[in-house]
Amino acid sequence: MTSNEPVLPIQHPNRDVNQKNAGQGERRNRRALGDIGNLVPVPTLPEIGKPQPQISRPITRTFRAQLVANAQSVVDKNIKKPQETEETPKRKPKKPTKSLTSVLTARSKFACGITTKPTDPINNIDESDINNELAEVEYVEDIYKFYKLSESEGGITDYINSQPDLNAKMRSILIDWLIEVHRKFELMPESLYLTVNIVDRYLSMKTVPRRELQLVGISGMLIACKYEEIWPPEVNDLIAISDNAYTREQILGMEKAVLGVLGWYLTVPTPYVFLVRYTKASVPSDIEMENMVFYLTELxxxxxxxIMANNHSKLAASAVYAARCTLNKTPAWTGTLEHHTGYSEDEIRECAKSLVGFHACASETKLKAVYRKYVNPERGAVALFPPARSLVAEGGGGSL
Structure with a gap:
């Protein structure tokens, strides 16, 4: 062998075999991918009889639920429901059997003329307002109980005899004019009822000369509007509508005097708060019923x-009763109304007769502010409705 010849490495015949065996040994020691739960076998369906191919993707809870649902649907399709045949008897529900005692008792009552009338159910008028936070369903009953107890506090006493320059007719003319002013200014109904309350309470405590009666009315409306309205009328508007009868200083001075006499006590239960509740209790209630109730109340x-003979809650209840009679609602007075108002039909009948009497002659009186207000189609033209026949024959009323 010469030095120019290449030297070949010596190859051992078992070297490749040993390396191959060594590699297999390493693979045996490595954990296979299929052993870590990545491949999940699908359960075999007994109806199909063949195992499903394994899924080569990670399984999730949603995918597992889908697999189970699919398998269950296949099972349901293969299961045949037993068909009903005409020979199969159908079970009929058993009728409740009455005892002999109940049958004999019913026959005895019928023979004696004793019949059990169904009681008038009390409707839950606040059921539709459970999710309305402004309705205060949890406290509304307690609120109106408090109103009934406090309506006599700071109330109105019979003051006409203690007013040397005034009489009932003058007071009616003033209230009729205030209703007209209230309509022209398009104010909230709360403002009107509070205005009347302020005027009557002030006249109950203070002697007023005739020339200042209208001034008391204007100042009372200004106070009520400041309390109830978002945008109350300005003093200049009140001066203009009173035909410049009073100056700005006189109106503001009377406003201060009225508040001082009343002790700034303005949070009072007027008829309006009772009207809202009692009209709601008049089931079913609609816009026609609401307009008729307010029309009779303002009369x-x-x-x-x-005003002197009836407190505010009784006036409101009487107006609802008279309105139901006018609109032919049956029954005229229900258990729901008696429960929420606290008045029976007999207690409010006399006041309702008077309201119906005013309705009967509203178009003929000299004071027509209320009639003109409710003859408008926007308020259902309820002033044109015929008065309640069941009450007008017995009622009083009168004209001014």
Missing amino acids: GLVHYTI
Whole structure:
């Protein structure tokens, strides 16, 4: 062998075999991918009889649920429901059998003329407002119980005899004019009822000369609007609508005097708060019913005798009763209304008769502010409705 010849490495015949065996040994020691739960076998369906191919993707809870649902649907399709045949008898529900005692008792009552009348159910008028936070369903009953207890506090006393320059007719003319002003300014109904309350309470405590009666009315409306309205009328508007009868200083001075006499006590339960609740209790209630109730109530506001003889809650309940009679609602007075108002039909009948009497002659009186307000089609023209026949024959009323 010469030095120019290449030297070949010596090859051992078992070297490749040993290396191959060594590699297999390493693979045996390595954990196979299929052993870590990545491949999940599908359960064999007994109805199909063949195992499903394994899924080569990671399984999730949603995918597992889908597999089970698919398998169950296949099972349901293969299961045949037993068909009903005409020979299969159908079970009939058993009728409740009455005992001999109940049958004999019923026959005895019928023979004696004793019949059990179904009681008038009390409707849950707040059921539809459960999710309305402004309705205060949890506290509304307690609120109105408090209103009933507090409506006599700071109330109105019979003051006409203690007013040497005033009489009931003058007071009616003032209230009729305030209703007209309220309509022209398009104010909230709360403002009107609070205005009348302020005027009557002030006249109950303070002697007022005749020339200042309208000034008391204007100042009372200004106070009520500041309390109830978002945008109350300005003093200049009140001066203009009173035909410049009073100056700005006189109106503001009377406003201060009224608030001082009343002790700034303005949070009072007026008829309006009771009207809202009692109209809601008049099931079913609609816009026609609502307009009729407010029409009859405002007719009562004009008349001094009605205000003196009935507190606010009774006036509101009587207006609802008279409105139901006018619109031919049957029954005229329900258990739901008696429960929420606290008045029976006999307790409010006399006041309702008077309101219906005012309704009967509303178009003929000299004071027509309420009539003109509710003859408008926007308020259902309820002033044109015929008065309640069941009450007008017995009722009083009168004209001014």
